[in-house]
Amino acid sequence: MEDLTASEITNLIASFSTNTMASVVTSDLLKKAESDDVRSMLELGVQIAKAEVKVLSIS
Amino acid sequence: MxxxxxxxxxxxxEQDILLPNDKYYSDNFVILLKYKLGQDALNLYVTSLSTSTNPEVRAFYKKLSQDTAELVEKCIELMVKRGLHQPVIHIPKSDEVERAQTKKVLGKFIGEKRPLSAPEVLQIQNNFVSTEVLKEILRSFSKTETSEIREHFERGKDMCSKHLEMMQAKFEKEELPQMPTWESEVDTEGLPHFSDRLMMFKVSLMVGAIGARYGVTATATLRKDIGATFSKMMGEVVLYAEDSAALMIKNNMFDEPPLVKLNNNI
Known part of the structure; x- marks a missing residue:
């Protein structure tokens, strides 16, 4: 893979930390949600965060 | 990477969630929280997309922007369904566009000002919701047992309360509806729900986003008193963000960003 530029590194590092947090916290909120419509919104949130972390940590 | x-x-x-069996935010607050975090993330992803040159990185952020836009839309639908987007402020209709004839449109610091414009209402309302969500987050985080971090969160909460009052005051002068607050929607009793590192990280992200938002509002509004209010609030947020970073460094929670030179000894 080509070397990454300063802005790419900055953005990717920020995305990684933010989304490991988002995936943990959103999964927890999902577990505790009371209504179905909120659950469905949170499921999408977890899915986005997990997919992002997965892509960033491929070795 | x-x-x-x-x-x-x-x-x-999962280790950063300390009470996996307790509910601490109401569903309504969860919707508002995800809406605001999604809004901030969307800004970040679009910027990331437009500042990257690597095609793989751009494709990654393009997909993320699309997915996050969908999430934000879901949140908005839920907010409308539950009335969380209230109050809706109506702007009277006019038949034609009027060219400003005097500098009165820019307002003045002292004395009678022109009514708020539609973009100003939008900016103040959007900022109010962001700051209110951060205030409730700080309130719920103030349960931490580390006294220095608790004091920092409490100070942030007081700063947010003051900013909310300053924004509300702009609406009150125009007899516009009171903006809602959500104190009853978060649990502030008992033990902390998250690790200090997670809470500090989340707060520093949200504080950064709020500082940026205030800056946009200060430059995107015409009336001088609004620009001045938001510049002042932004200054306070910047100082708070700096103290957050210092506290994270002190508690060994701060990952140093990559520098342009290796082996720096400063």
């Missing part, structure tokens, strides 16, 4: 030979920061894990 690994393919490009870059080190990733230490991730957050």
């Amino acid at each position: 690994n393919q490009a030979g870059r080190v990733l920061p230490v991730p957050f894990t």
Whole structure:
């Protein structure tokens, strides 16, 4: 893979930390949600965060 | 990132959730929180997309922007369904566009001002919701047992309360509806729900986003008193953000960003 530029590194590092947090916290909120419509919104949130972390940590 | 030979920061894990069986935010507050975080993330992803040159990185952020836009839309639908988007402020209709004839449109610091414009109402309302969500987050985080971090969160909460009053005051002068607050929607009793590192990280992200938002409002509004109010609030947020970073460094929670030179001794 080509070397990454300063802005790419900055953005990717920020995305990684933010989304490991988002995936943990959103999964927890999902577990505790009371209504179905909120659950469905949170499921999408977890899915986005997990997919992002997965892509960033491929070795 | 690994393919490009870059080190990733230490991730957050389930260990950072301390009370996995307690509900601490109401569903309504969860919707508002995800809406605001989604809004901030969307801004970040679009910027990331437009500042990257690597095609793989751009494709990654393009997909993320699309997915996050969908999430934000879901949140908005839920907010409308539950009336969380209230109050809706109506702007009277006019038949034609009027050219400003005097500098009165720019307002003045002292004395009678022109009524708020539609963009100003939008900016103040959007900022109010963001700051209110951060205030409730700080309130719920103030349960931490580390006294220095608790004091920092409490100070942030007081700063947010003051900013909310300043924004509300602009609406009150125009006899516009009172903006809602959500004190009863978060649990502030008992033990902390998250690790200090997670809470500090979340707060520093949200504080950064709020500082940026205030800056946009200060430059995107015409009336001088609004620009001045938001510049002042932004200054306070910047100082608070700096103290957050200092506290994270002191508690060994701060990942240093990559520098343009290796082996820096400063």
